[in-house]
Amino acid sequence: MNHEFNAISQLFQQRVLLKHPSTQIANGDDASVHQVPHGMEFVMSTDTAVLGVHWPEDMPLHIAGHRAVAAALSDLAAMGAKPAWIWLAIMAKDINDLEAMSHGIVEACLAYDVELAGGDTVYSPTNTMSVTVGGLIPQGCAMTRNAAKIDDEVWLVGNLGLSALGLKQWQDGTKDGAFVPCFQHIEPLLEKGITLRKEGIQCCMDISDGLLQDAGHIAKASNLALSIHIEQLQQLPSYLRLESTHKNQALTLTLNGGEDYALLFTAPASQHLALQKLGAYTIGVCTKGSGVQLLHHNKEIEYNIKGYDHFG
Amino acid sequence: MNHEFNAISQLFQQRVLLKHPSTQIANGDDASVHQVPHGMEFVMSTDTAVLGVHWPEDMPLHIAGHRAVAAALSDLAAMGAKPAWIWLAIMAKDINDLEAMSHGIVEACLAYDVELAGGDTVYSPTNTMSVTVGGLIPQGCAMTRNAAKIDDEVWLVGNLGLSALGLKQWQDGTKDGAFVPCFQHIEPLLEKGITLRKEGIQCCMDISDGLLQDAGHIAKASNLALSIHIEQLQQLPSYLRLESTHKNQALTLTLNGGEDYALLFTAPASQHLALQKLGAYTIGVCTKGSGVQLLHHNKEIEYNIKGYDHFG
Numbered sequence: 160m161n162h163e164f165n166a167i168s169q170l171f172q173q174r175v176l177l178k179h180p181s182t183q184i185a186n187g188d189d190a191s192v193h194q195v196p197h198g199m200e201f202v203m204s205t206d207t208a209v210l211g212v213h214w215p216e217d218m219p220l221h222i223a224g225h226r227a228v229a230a231a232l233s234d235l236a237a238m239g240a241k242p243a244w245i246w247l248a249i250m251a252k253d254i255n256d257l258e259a260m261s262h263g264i265v266e267a268c269l270a271y272d273v274e275l276a277g278g279d280t281v282y283s284p285t286n287t288m289s290v291t292v293g294g295l296i297p298q299g300c301a302m303t304r305n306a307a308k309i310d311d312e313v314w315l316v317g318n319l320g321l322s323a324l325g326l327k328q329w330q331d332g333t334k335d336g337a338f339v340p341c342f343q344h345i346e347p348l349l350e351k352g353i354t355l356r357k358e359g360i361q362c363c364m365d366i367s368d369g370l371l372q373d374a375g376h377i378a379k380a381s382n383l384a385l386s387i388h389i390e391q392l393q394q395l396p397s398y399l400r401l402e403s404t405h406k407n408q409a410l411t412l413t414l415n416g417g418e419d420y421a422l423l424f425t426a427p428a429s430q431h432l433a434l435q436k437l438g439a440y441t442i443g444v445c446t447k448g449s450g451v452q453l454l455h456h457n458k459e460i461e462y463n464i465k466g467y468d469h470f471g
Numbered sequence: 472m473n474h475e476f477n478a479i480s481q482l483f484q485q486r487v488l489l490k491h492p493s494t495q496i497a498n499g500d501d502a503s504v505h506q507v508p509h510g511m512e513f514v515m516s517t518d519t520a521v522l523g524v525h526w527p528e529d530m531p532l533h534i535a536g537h538r539a540v541a542a543a544l545s546d547l548a549a550m551g552a553k554p555a556w557i558w559l560a561i562m563a564k565d566i567n568d569l570e571a572m573s574h575g576i577v578e579a580c581l582a583y584d585v586e587l588a589g590g591d592t593v594y595s596p597t598n599t600m601s602v603t604v605g606g607l608i609p610q611g612c613a614m615t616r617n618a619a620k621i622d623d624e625v626w627l628v629g630n631l632g633l634s635a636l637g638l639k640q641w642q643d644g645t646k647d648g649a650f651v652p653c654f655q656h657i658e659p660l661l662e663k664g665i666t667l668r669k670e671g672i673q674c675c676m677d678i679s680d681g682l683l684q685d686a687g688h689i690a691k692a693s694n695l696a697l698s699i700h701i702e703q704l705q706q707l708p709s710y711l712r713l714e715s716t717h718k719n720q721a722l723t724l725t726l727n728g729g730e731d732y733a734l735l736f737t738a739p740a741s742q743h744l745a746l747q748k749l750g751a752y753t754i755g756v757c758t759k760g761s762g763v764q765l766l767h768h769n770k771e772i773e774y775n776i777k778g779y780d781h782f783g
Contacts, residue, residue, distance in 0.1 A: 183512060183613070184613055187616075189516060189549040189676055189677060190516035190550045190613075191514070193515070195506075195513065200495060200506050200507075202502045202503070203558055205559065205589055205603060207562060209594065209595045211596075212593060212595065235501075235502060237502070238501055240502070246603050248519040248601035250519060250601075283599060284523075285599075287599065289591070291558050299495070301502075301504045305500075364500075364501055380500075
C-alpha cells in the first residue's frame, strides 16, 4: 500500500457519509459487516473498467469514475434489487488521477444512495476501477436470465444504440456531439428494475454488450429462442432518435450498440397492458428452439450477431 | 468484454464447483444472490494485487493468483469470519496470463473452500486481480480494531518478517532462498481467527503492512497506546528463525516486514493461559496514550516506524 494513496483514499471515503441501516461495521476496519433484514436476500456483482478499454484515454476521469459505479449498479437493476453498498478497488497511476476518479465515484455513491462499505486503493500503471456492488431483495424474487417461457413476449425498457453512437462521436473528435452524453452518463434503471420485480417479472437482464448478443444469453439460459421483430425495434424512442440524424446506422446501432444499460425482460401476454403503462416496449417473442432470430415482416433475416467489443 | 476472455473465464469458473449452501443464484447471472442464515451477519472485504507492485514481474502468475485470494481471505480471518464466497475481477494482458492467474485462483478457492460467486474478466495492459471476499459470522461477534482496552495484553499469532525476507531473496536473485516460499505462499489464519473469536477476543487485525504500522491502526482506532516489548518479540518462533541466519536484520524484519498475515489482537490478562495454549505469543500491553511505543527492558527506544511499502 502506498501511504500517500492511503491518506487520500481515507479523505475521499470520508466524503461518502451514507451508512446503510444494515451496516454493523463500516469502512475502516479489516472488513465491513452487515445484517440482512428478515425475509431478504443479498445480491452481489463485480464490474471492472480499464482506461483505454472501457473508456477513451482522453475522457475526464471523474466521468469514468461515475460510469464505473453506475455500470456496476445496473446489474442490481437487472435482478430487481435495491442497491445498498459498494466495495471499491481503485488502481491509479498517480494521486491526481486517483482524486479525479474518486470525485466521480463519490458523486455516484451519493446519487444512487449507496454506502462505500470498503475498498482498496493501489498504485497501477493503468488507471482501473473494479466495483463490487451489493443490494437487497425479498427472498426468492430475484429476476434471472433462465426464467423465460415459450410464448412470453420479449420486452425492453430503456435505450439502445445511443451510447455506442456517443462513443463514436467522441472518438471521431466531435467532443460536443449530441450523443456524447449518452456514452458519458450511464443511468442504471434501478427504479424500473424494482418495479418490474414487483410486477412479478421473473426473467430480466441488462444490456451491456448489445441487444443481439445479450438476448442470446437469455435464450441459452432459458433453453429457448428469442425472435426479435425489426418493426417493433423501429418503434423504440431511441431508434427514432437515431433515425432522425443517423438513418443508415440506426438499425445496426440498435442491434449491436452496448452500454445503454436498458433492461431486456420477458413476460406472459397477460401482463402486456401493465408493462406498456410502465414505458416498456415489446420487441419480440420467446419460441421453441435456440438462439436469437431477427425477423422483418415475419421473415427471418440474416444478421451479423456481433456484440459491442470495447473499442474493438 | 473481450469475447475470447469471456469464454476462458467461463471455462475456469466451471472448475470451481463449490457452491455455498447460502447461495440462491450462483455465478453466471447478472449478479449472485445469497441468504444469510438466521442469527448470522455477512462480512465483506476487497483486496487488489497488481503485477510489479504486489508481486515481482518474474514470479509465476499462478502463484500470484493464489496469493491474491489468500491475502484477501486474511481480512476475514482478522474479523473471525468463516469465508464463503469470492467475487473476482481479473485484468489480464493476454489469454496465457489469464489462464495462469486463474489456475492459482481456482486452486485457492478449492483450498479454502470458497465459492467463486461472480466476477469480471477484462483486458488490461497490467495484470491485476481484485478479489472481494465474503463470509459469515454470528451476529455481533466480529473482531474489530477499535475494541482494545487499557491493560489488555497485546498478542500475536503467526509469523513476522519471513515474507519480507523471502521477497528480498527473490529480488536479489536467490530464487531458491529458504524464505522465498514464505513470500510466495500466503496462509490466511482462518481457523485461528475463528478460534480467537470463539474465545471471546474482541480486538483483532491482520498484519499486512508490518507490525509497527498495523499496531498503530489498533492504537488509533481504540484511542490508546500499544507498548511492544522487544524481549517478547525475540521469543517469537519467526524471530528465532530469522536470527539463526540473518541476525542483523531479524529485528527490523520483525518490526516492519509485511505480508506474513499474522493476527495481532488484544485480550485481558485473565485470558493469558488460554491464549498461550492456542500458540499465541504476548508481545506487549495496551496503555493510556496514543501510538506505538517500542520498549527494550522497559526503556522506550527510538525506532523508525515505517511499514512495508511494496517494492519501495
